[in-house]
Amino acid sequence: MYPKTFDDLIYEFQKLPGVGAKTAERYAFTVLGWSDEEISELAETLVNLKKKVKKCTRCGNLTEDELCEFCKNSNRNQNIICVVQNPKDISVIESMQQYNGVYHVLDGLINTQKGVLPDQLNIMTLLNRVNERTEEVILALDPTVEGETTALYISKLLEGKCRVSRLAHGIPVGSHLDYTDAMTLLKAFEGRKSS
């Protein structure tokens, strides 16, 4: 129906997550209304992405340099390492504005069903990073089967080398008791504190 290049763009946009034919069409019409400069800005940024953005050689976070902003920041405590599944989780932790350590990005979780084994993850580099100065490794992984498996696996590997901790389970702040599932409630009971 549409000219080929327009159809091509609709097809390309549909490769983005959650974008169907209707949304892709809407995006394509929006882009059609852009100026030449606006379009080439997007096109150039796309091309630059793969050229410039790479992984921090120390922690696996995204960076345009050898080391990411956390690894090269001497104001951050380089001896406390927070292990996360992907770079996205770092931005969530940073939004607390409380954590002052560094990170280690696993790039996934152990998932035997999907064939993701420990050696495909960024685990050996974590092991090599941990030394006698390391104060703590905080495992900030999803509370899912895969997250728990990965956390357990890393805990075993680091046993006796440094303190390893996990994030607390409990009732989310601002939620209601009657909306809390039994497992979360159990964890909240187990982790109760004297007030």
Next chain:
Amino acid sequence: MYPKTFDDLIYEFQKLPGVGAKTAERYAFTVLGWSDEEISELAETLVNLKKKVKKCTRCGNLTEDELCEFCKNSNRNQNIICVVQNPKDISVIESMQQYNGVYHVLDGLINTQKGVLPDQLNIMTLLNRVNERTEEVILALDPTVEGETTALYISKLLEGKCRVSRLAHGIPVGSHLDYTDAMTLLKAFEGRKSS
């Protein structure tokens, strides 16, 4: 938080309609996982868009040639012209697989509040197209104030030159009477047919 190029891409994606920070971030991570070929495909399509896609000199529909696929198709009745607001509406009408005439794209509707006046729309070209061979001009415009105003304006202009018709109002097929608003119901009563 993210490397500059990555942040740039998130910013670019947010220019698309309905895309907020979270969705843009998700798109950027998806694109980061693409191969170099996949990324340059999208980048090239974007650049090609403005270069290749233009407006049909006769009807204003999108095309990569001088005339659009409908205007140069001798199997379509060139003497029945369906007037639409934008190229998107053509694909809806084509989905009926019933209409065999050609189109005329106004590129908007008269909207005095937003300062869209008749001379900013593709109306003069419509007037120039209509001649003694023209059998009918079908106004397929939105049933809104702007659509009605534009339809009325064009009807007046074409008065005495050819048959001008409007799409029927009524109850949508598959809907329920009790969900129909009073104005639609009134139009459905007015347009009732003997069965």
